[in-house]
Amino acid sequence: MWKLALVGLALLAPCPLAAQEPQRHTGPHEHGHGAINLAIEGNRMLVELRAPGADIVGFEHPARSGEEKAAVAKAEALLRAPLGLIALPAEAGCRVETATVAVTGGAEHGHREAGHSEFRGEYVFVCDRAPAIRRIGFPYFRLFPRTGELDVTVITAAGQQAFEVSPAAPEIVLTRTP
Template sequence: MKHTISLVALLTAFPAFAESTRQLDAHKHGVGTLNIAVDGTAVVMELEAPGADIVGFEHAAENDVDKDAVDAAVALLSAPLDLFVMPEAAGCIVAEAHAELESEAMHSEHGEDNHADEGHDDHADEDHADESGHTEFHAEYALTCENPDALTEITFAYFNTFPNAKEVEVQLLTASGAQAYEVERDTPVLGLGR
C-alpha cells in the first residue's frame, strides 16, 4: 500500500473528513454529496446521502420491512462501481467498500420490543413520538484504477438505483486541485475533463 500516506493527506483535505461531528439535519432531501480523491491509480470516494434519498424514510427502522430496506440499501451502497460507473478502459476495481446508516440519536438498538406487556410498562417507550430526526447513509470506497488516464467520466447509475435521489454534489480532488460539480438526475454523467 504505497499510497497510504498520500491518501490520508487527500482525505483530510476534505472538510467533511476532518470534522468529527456533522449535522445530519443540515442535509437536504434529494441531495447527496460525493467526495472523490484521485491520486495516481488510487481513487478514494466518500458518499453521504439522506435516508430519504436511499430508502425513502428517515425514521428508525422499526419493522422487518424497514430493516430489510436498510440492509438492501447497505448492500447496494457497498458496490460502488455499480452506482458510479467508470469507463472500462480505466480498469477500476474495488479495494475496499464500507457503507452504513447513521442516525442522529444513536439510541440503543432495541431489536425486540415486548408488546405483550403493554399494561405493565409505564416508562416511556412512547418517546418514539418525537422521532423526527434525520438519518444518512455514509459510504467509503477505495478503488484502484489501473489506467487512471482513462477515467474521463463517471456515470451515476446511482440515480436509477435510488429513485428519490435528485442530485449529488461532487467534490473532486486531484493533483491539479479541487473542483466542485453538481450531478443531476437529468444529466447523470460527471465529465472529469482531465
C-alpha cells in the same frame, strides 16, 4: 494516504457538507440531495458518499418493521457495491479494494440530530490507468430514484472540480484529468 486525502477534501471543499466532515456529525441535510467526493491520488481513487436516509430508503427513523429492516439491508448491499453507483471508463481498469457502509443519526441517537439519518459510504478503488478517468456516470440515480441531485467534488493533483449531477444529467466530464 487515505486519511490525508480526506483531510485534503475537508480543507479544500467549499461545500458545507464536506466542511463538517472531520466532526462526523449528522447535520441537518436537504432531502433529495446527496454528496460524493472523489480524490484521485496516483493509481488510487478514494470515494466518499453521504446521502439522507430519506433518499436511500424513504425514512430516517431507525428501522422497526420487518419491511423497514429489509429496505435498509437491501440499500446497504447496493451501497457496498460502488461500481453500481458510479460508472468509470473501462479503460481506467478500476476495481474496488475496500467498501464500507454505515448509517448515522436517526431519532434514537443523540438529540442534536433532529431525527435525521444518513447513509455513508467510503470506498477505495485501485486503477490500472487513473488518467483515463475522464467521464464518470452516476447510475446511483437509478438505484435511489428519490435523489434529485448529487454534489460531486473531484480532487486530483490538477486541482479541485465541483459538479452538480441530476437524473437528467447523470454524468460528469473532467476538464482536468488526473
